[in-house]
Amino acid sequence: MKATEKRGYFGEFGGSSVPSDLQNVLDILEENFYRYKDDEEFNRELNYYFEEYVGRKSPLYFAENLTKQCGGAKIYLKREDLNHTGSHKINNVLGQILLAKRMGAKRVIAETGAGQHGVATATVCAMFGIDCTIYMGAEDTKRQSLNVFRMELLGAKVVAVEKGQGRLKDAVDEAFADLVKNYEHTFYLLGSAVGPHPFPSMVKHFQSVISKESKKQHLAKEGKLPAAVLACVGGGSNAIGAFAEYIDEHNVRLIDVEPDQAPTLTEGRPGNLHGFRCIVLQDEEGTPLPTYSIAAGLDYPGVGPEHSYLKTSGRAEYVTVTNEEVLEGFQTLSKVEGIIPALESAHAVAYALTLAPALSAEDSIIVNISGRGDKDVEQVFAMLKK
Amino acid sequence: MTLQTAMESAIKSGEKAFVPYIMAGDGGLSILRETILRLQHLGVTAIEVGIPFTDPVADGPTIEKAGERALANGVNLRNVLAALKEFAHEVKIPLVAMTYLNPILAYGAAAFAQDAYEAGIRGLIVPDMPLEESSIIHTELSEKEISLIQLVSLTSPTERIAKLAAASEGFIYAVTVNGITGARSVFSNDLAPHFANLKSYSALPVLAGFGISTPEQVEAFGSFSDGVIVGSKIVDALAHNDWETIESLVKASKHAEVN
Numbered sequence: 001m002k003a004t005e006k007r008g009y010f011g012e013f014g015g016s017s018v019p020s021d022l023q024n025v026l027d028i029l030e031e032n033f034y035r036y037k038d039d040e041e042f043n044r045e046l047n048y049y050f051e052e053y054v055g056r057k058s059p060l061y062f063a064e065n066l067t068k069q070c071g072g073a074k075i076y077l078k079r080e081d082l083n084h085t086g087s088h089k090i091n092n093v094l095g096q097i098l099l100a101k102r103m104g105a106k107r108v109i110a111e112t113g114a115g116q117h118g119v120a121t122a123t124v125c126a127m128f129g130i131d132c133t134i135y136m137g138a139e140d141t142k143r144q145s146l147n148v149f150r151m152e153l154l155g156a157k158v159v160a161v162e163k164g165q166g167r168l169k170d171a172v173d174e175a176f177a178d179l180v181k182n183y184e185h186t187f188y189l190l191g192s193a194v195g196p197h198p199f200p201s202m203v204k205h206f207q208s209v210i211s212k213e214s215k216k217q218h219l220a221k222e223g224k225l226p227a228a229v230l231a232c233v234g235g236g237s238n239a240i241g242a243f244a245e246y247i248d249e250h251n252v253r254l255i256d257v258e259p260d261q262a263p264t265l266t267e268g269r270p271g272n273l274h275g276f277r278c279i280v281l282q283d284e285e286g287t288p289l290p291t292y293s294i295a296a297g298l299d300y301p302g303v304g305p306e307h308s309y310l311k312t313s314g315r316a317e318y319v320t321v322t323n324e325e326v327l328e329g330f331q332t333l334s335k336v337e338g339i340i341p342a343l344e345s346a347h348a349v350a351y352a353l354t355l356a357p358a359l360s361a362e363d364s365i366i367v368n369i370s371g372r373g374d375k376d377v378e379q380v381f382a383m384l385k386k
Numbered sequence: 387m388t389l390q391t392a393m394e395s396a397i398k399s400g401e402k403a404f405v406p407y408i409m410a411g412d413g414g415l416s417i418l419r420e421t422i423l424r425l426q427h428l429g430v431t432a433i434e435v436g437i438p439f440t441d442p443v444a445d446g447p448t449i450e451k452a453g454e455r456a457l458a459n460g461v462n463l464r465n466v467l468a469a470l471k472e473f474a475h476e477v478k479i480p481l482v483a484m485t486y487l488n489p490i491l492a493y494g495a496a497a498f499a500q501d502a503y504e505a506g507i508r509g510l511i512v513p514d515m516p517l518e519e520s521s522i523i524h525t526e527l528s529e530k531e532i533s534l535i536q537l538v539s540l541t542s543p544t545e546r547i548a549k550l551a552a553a554s555e556g557f558i559y560a561v562t563v564n565g566i567t568g569a570r571s572v573f574s575n576d577l578a579p580h581f582a583n584l585k586s587y588s589a590l591p592v593l594a595g596f597g598i599s600t601p602e603q604v605e606a607f608g609s610f611s612d613g614v615i616v617g618s619k620i621v622d623a624l625a626h627n628d629w630e631t632i633e634s635l636v637k638a639s640k641h642a643e644v645n
Contacts, residue, residue: 017516018514019537020516020536020538020542021542021561022443024542164454169440173443177443271491273441274443275443275514284492286463286491287462
């Protein structure tokens with residue numbers, strides 16, 4: 001068992017606590033991930049698709065208007081919203097599908113919250129001709145009906161999960177149940193930096209392209225590192241990708257922004273959920289608490305194990321923003337910069353509006369725009385009318 | 387009586403062990419006593435008591451639904467143990483709790499072991515706690531003579547099967563079909579050698595679980611295992627107050643062929 005090697009642990013967090021059958025599947029996955037992650041041919045193929053299919057690298061855009069309006073630190077936007085399929089999710093999905101191909105998978109399954117990961121998964125499955133099933137909470141299919149249609153258009157089967165709250169957590173449950181039943185030919189393409197080892201390490205590996213690029217780009221523009229990197233956090237895939245290259249740069253502040261309606265990191269405590277140890281938003285009896293974020297992608301009572309560790313070790317900062325602040329961030333970025341961010345990313349924008357004025361004009365910060373807001377326009381329209 | 391002793395005495399008497407699974411709190415905690423005492427009266431060897439949890443990654447649809455009904459009744463680990471404790475003096479057979487890791491962590495290992503013991507719990511199954519992590523609770527359980535039962539998947543690599551079988555306490559819970567719990571109609575034909583293989587790693591009784599739903603299957607499994615655990619079918623029968631089905635399953639274990 002690999003856990004004894006402490007691979008897949010971040011301090012006390014991470015690991016793999018799953019039924020024995022599932023552990024066998026994870027062992028095989030782990031073996032393949034470590035076999036291919038630094039393989040030259042694998043990375044050549046991945047980079048080819050990053051450039052030719054996704055349109056990487058994504059710009060690090062100096063938001064001059066927003067900077068002027070806020071006063072204070074220069075605000076740079078890492079434009080993951082410009083990726084094919086409209087979010088950072090495609091980075092990880094491409095990496096994992098190339099792994100799935102090498103493992104001979106006939107079928108891919110995935111969970112999705114806002115639908116971004118589902119769309120990204122359906123997209124690469126269409127391109128590689130692999131059968132695809134997406135699990136999505138029933139409540140989320142209503143909030144993001146356009147993304148459901150998008151996935152179906154791409155040839156995926158979308159299963160609306162009615163159990164529980166009908167949200168991301170419930171979709172994860174169903175996807176794992178499917179994997180345990182069908183692991184012989186099925187690859188679970190997990191989209192967030194959560195779940196049992198090796199998923200968090202794998203998702204981080206493929207998402208770290210974000211900070212690999214942004215670090216070079218920022219150095220080229222400013223000749224130094226940023227004062228802070230901001231990202232929204234639900235499970236934490238865009239945040240861990242945006243942070244990865246800065247974790248050892250102790251002068252760079254890492255700031256995770258979460259909804260005050262799903263304040264896992266700010267109010268949770270260590271626990272075990274979905275097969276790994278992390279900070280869990282839970283009651284006294286160890287039952288995960290319901291979450292009510294306006295952003296489906298952040299509606300999760302757990303968080304990636306490395307984020308849990310970055311919090312308890314004090315390396316990263318965790319802040320919450322209110323729905324009103326998020327809507328303000330959403331509208332401000334749209335009006336001032338002509339960029340409509342995803343509601344998830346608008347959390348990071350919202351905190352930037354507070355942080356930038358508090359910093360010196362000599363400083364600069366990077367805000368990770370993890371996705372574009374087209375999917376949310378209808379929901380925001382309804383919220384603003386109220 | 388420890389779990390292992392109970393299993394062994396059932397087997398020595400020429401029968402096969404029969405362990406029904408029930409979801410505590412399905413139908414309300416008020417019926418828990420009656421359900422357990424009635425099963426005891428039917429002559430079951432032990433009872434596996436499932437604790438409802440919001441994210442039951444190892445449960446099939448029938449048990450998951452029962453769990454949701456129980457959760458809707460406000461049932462949790464703490465109030466199940468409290469309910470069991472009230473009639474523990476009437477229960478002569480060992481109870482085996484099945485719960486996920488997080489509620490135990492929230493409870494605290496020592497407090498859990500103490501309350502579980504007082505509730506008549508003699509065995510524990512934690513499907514999402516790997517063997518390598520069992521030190522979180524193992525000492526506390528041992529002090530109360532509560533057996534930590536390992537699930538052994540027959541599809542695991544040999545090395546892992548050997549390790550789990552050797553570490554299990556009370557009995558070995560052999561998972562007979564891939565994956566999660568639920569009633570199945572088809573079984574692999576080549577199970578018998580797997581059970582023989584398990585026996586070579588441990589002197590403990592080996593019980594077959596996951597997917598047994600008919601008296602015929604109970605008998606068939608009896609020919610190469612020490613008994614069976616029946617989950618989904620029992621949960622379903624209890625939800626419909628169908629004691630006839632339950633009785634026929636228990637009876638089948640009494641005349642299962644002894645090898």
